[in-house]
Amino acid sequence: MTRVRFTNLDKTMYPELKLSKKDVVEYYIxxxxxxxxxxxxxxxVRTRYPDGIQVDGFYEKDAxxxxxxxxxxxxxxxxxxxxxxxxxxxxxxxTLLWLANLASLELHMPLxxxxxxxxxxxxxxxxxxxxxAGIGEAVEAAMIIRxxxxxxGVKPYVKTSGRKGVHVLIHVKPIYSFMQTSGYVHExxxxxxxxxxxxxxxxxxxxxxxxxxxxxxxxSERSTVVAPYSLRAVRExxxxxxVTWDALPSVRPFDFNIYNVPGLTExxxxxxxxxxxxxT
Numbered sequence: 100m101t102r103v104r105f106t107n108l109d110k111t112m113y114p115e116l117k118l119s120k121k122d123v124v125e126y127y128i129x130x131x132x133x134x135x136x137x138x139x140x141x142x143x144v145r146t147r148y149p150d151g152i153q154v155d156g157f158y159e160k161d162a163x164x165x166x167x168x169x170x171x172x173x174x175x176x177x178x179x180x181x182x183x184x185x186x187x188x189x190x191x192x193x194t195l196l197w198l199a200n201l202a203s204l205e206l207h208m209p210l211x212x213x214x215x216x217x218x219x220x221x222x223x224x225x226x227x228x229x230x231x232a233g234i235g236e237a238v239e240a241a242m243i244i245r246x247x248x249x250x251x252g253v254k255p256y257v258k259t260s261g262r263k264g265v266h267v268l269i270h271v272k273p274i275y276s277f278m279q280t281s282g283y284v285h286e287x288x289x290x291x292x293x294x295x296x297x298x299x300x301x302x303x304x305x306x307x308x309x310x311x312x313x314x315x316x317x318x319s320e321r322s323t324v325v326a327p328y329s330l331r332a333v334r335e336x337x338x339x340x341x342v343t344w345d346a347l348p349s350v351r352p353f354d355f356n357i358y359n360v361p362g363l364t365e366x367x368x369x370x371x372x373x374x375x376x377x378x379t
Contacts, residue, residue, distance in 0.1 A: 142186030
């Protein structure tokens with residue numbers, strides 16, 4: 100029995116696929132065991148589409164008015180707007196379903212937990228291809244990063260972004276600052292860019308055609324990454340999905356979606372929480 104009072108479940112969220120809010124809620128019920136470990140104890144940011152993806156959505160940090168008292172929130176002062184922000188922390192199924200009922204199609208997680216938001220427990224290599232480069236080039240860059248990390252004795256995990264990019268993550272002990280993790284990714288990005296002409300390491304190179312940017316500034320306290328198993332607000336209803344390194348080379352942009360992800364039996368990240376790592 101859920102505490103959520105569902106509304107407008109027949110509202111269309113993905114018009115081309117004729118998917119309703121009910122379909123979104125059912126998706127998040129089915130993937131809850133896999134997504135919740137990545138949402139717990141984190142100050143979430145949501146992208147909401149109350150009228151479906153055919154209408155511009157909005158990025159939401161603050162808990163909306165009318166948030167039930169059973170929803171956990173985390174208060175943090177924002178220097179940019181000079182006020183407290185009340186973040187939603189999704190620790191349980193009821194909160195996840197409440198977010199789905201708000202048409203929070205995309206769930207974005209920070210790289211640190213609320214216990215100490217200044218100490219990340221994830222390091223992110225955000226790989227963003229610039230056309231005509233696409234997911235094939237992003238995959239190639241991810242494989243190069245994996246090899247470089249293997250040489251350092253670090254075990255990375257990989258997922259699709261649900262769009263055109265790829266995310267490589269390392270689960271680390273929360274003993275580093277964001278300056279350290281950002282610097283770690285930046286130094287590796289510069290090394291790889293020097294050896295591979297299609298990889299770039301600086302944001303000023305973002306629009307260079309045919310390249311893949313390793314977006315190291317995403318390793319910051321104020322940045323987020325779309326959570327594993329989150330839906331994406333695109334017409335194909337794709338999902339940001341963990342994959343094995345062996346499967347990665349054959350991945351295509353729309354391989355993982357609202358229809359097939361709940362039925363996946365393999366969990367490529369099943370041991371991600373077992374041993375937080377140190378980066379060297």
